[in-house]
Amino acid sequence: MIEAKKIYIFSPGLRLWHWVNFLTIMVLFFTGLYIGNPFFLGPTGVEATYAYREGLTMDFIRKVHFIAGYILLASFLFRIIIAVFNKRDRLVFPAVWKKDYWTSLKEITLKYAFIMRDTEGHEYIRNACARTVYPIVYFMIFFMIATGFAMYGMSKPGSFWSSLFGWLLGFLGGEFMVHMWHHWIAWLIIIFAVLHVYFVIREEAIKKNGELSSMFSGYKVFEREPVDIKDVEE
Template identity: 45%
Template sequence: MRQGAMKPYYLFSPWTRIFHWVMVICTFILFFTGLYIGNPFFLGTQGMEPTFAVNNVLSMEVIRYIHFIAGYVLVISFIPRIYGFIINPGDRLLPKPWTKLYWTGIIDTKMHYMFMRSKHRPYLRNSLARSGYLAVYLMFLIEAITGFAMYYMVDPNRFLAKIFGPYTNWLVNEYMVHMIHHYVAWFIILFVIVHVYMAIRADFTEKGGEVSAMFSGIKYMEEEPDDLGDIIDTKKSKAK
């Protein structure tokens, strides 16, 4: 009943939605295969791999191959994300720290999440969420750089090795590259946990279709969002 009275706002293009779900799948594949590569759960004292690795089924070689493929797919998936960013204003909801709305939004949403306010102002995407998404994109960039740097150590004669190889020296040594790659992966998983919780929480409390928006591209709101100007020119629309 309530959602029927709410106004729909088209935000996310099919390109960004495709990217989102490809990113979700690749992130989990990369994380769990990365855990295996870092610690392959060796059993006993003879260095024997688990029984499911017999006959090269899910052996270290196969796991590494899956990890590398998922890495390439994730990097390539940013192409439709960038295309969506270019063609659709709703795909550009990133932080704008040079605006007053960004900082008032940070305070407003923090107070709501700390249970100091019953609700926050209406936003298509609040300032904390915008900052979080930008942060996770930067973490993926770090993962791509450090991942490719380690991958191309195996064959320094490859073309991409000349691009990513220097990062090993810039980041001190191979061990440091590995540790950065490892710990940033855990930060990404921490973000995923918080993101899923907050999205489901928003759906229950605000009933605006926070989760379904990544299938339909549409969010629903009772009040006009404060950041509506990020997807339409509010001055022109009021003039009409």
């Protein structure tokens, strides 16, 4: 009988960041959709004539969007800070030049395709798929912050944000293209979020390893010692 091993992976700071990030991105996504295409739902919804009285103005939605944008920026900076001071919070990039990376990628692909059993192969705290995708997601979040504040700076010429990110307007082909890139990357982040939820539920359902509860408790259960255990050891 295999003895399960409980390992502490996620620090309180990382768990706090995860949930703040999740809620902020949801607010940004839905308010962003409304800003891009204002609508009033159904025949019994609030008509545009009475929207101001009900507080459902574009000005209000934009304020919520901008506040969430500042929270996302603060959250992103917080993520960098905790990565500096806590080893287990560091972002681990894929070592594509190593054989272990390709072994992990092959195993996780076969498991996700239900060709290999989850009890077979090696155990990983962060498999090759996670090591590849998460840096891309962090980059996309930074891209959304940069392009968002570049557009925000357009309403405040000469401001800090205009000076810091205004160059993106020309680099990406003008205001319209910045809007479009902001829109496209937002959808990529949401697609990632949906897939992330699916894989978390899948892991919990098949392996019952605490994948769902780990972002509350910080602990996950492994049947064998993970190959990359050193990444979370202090």
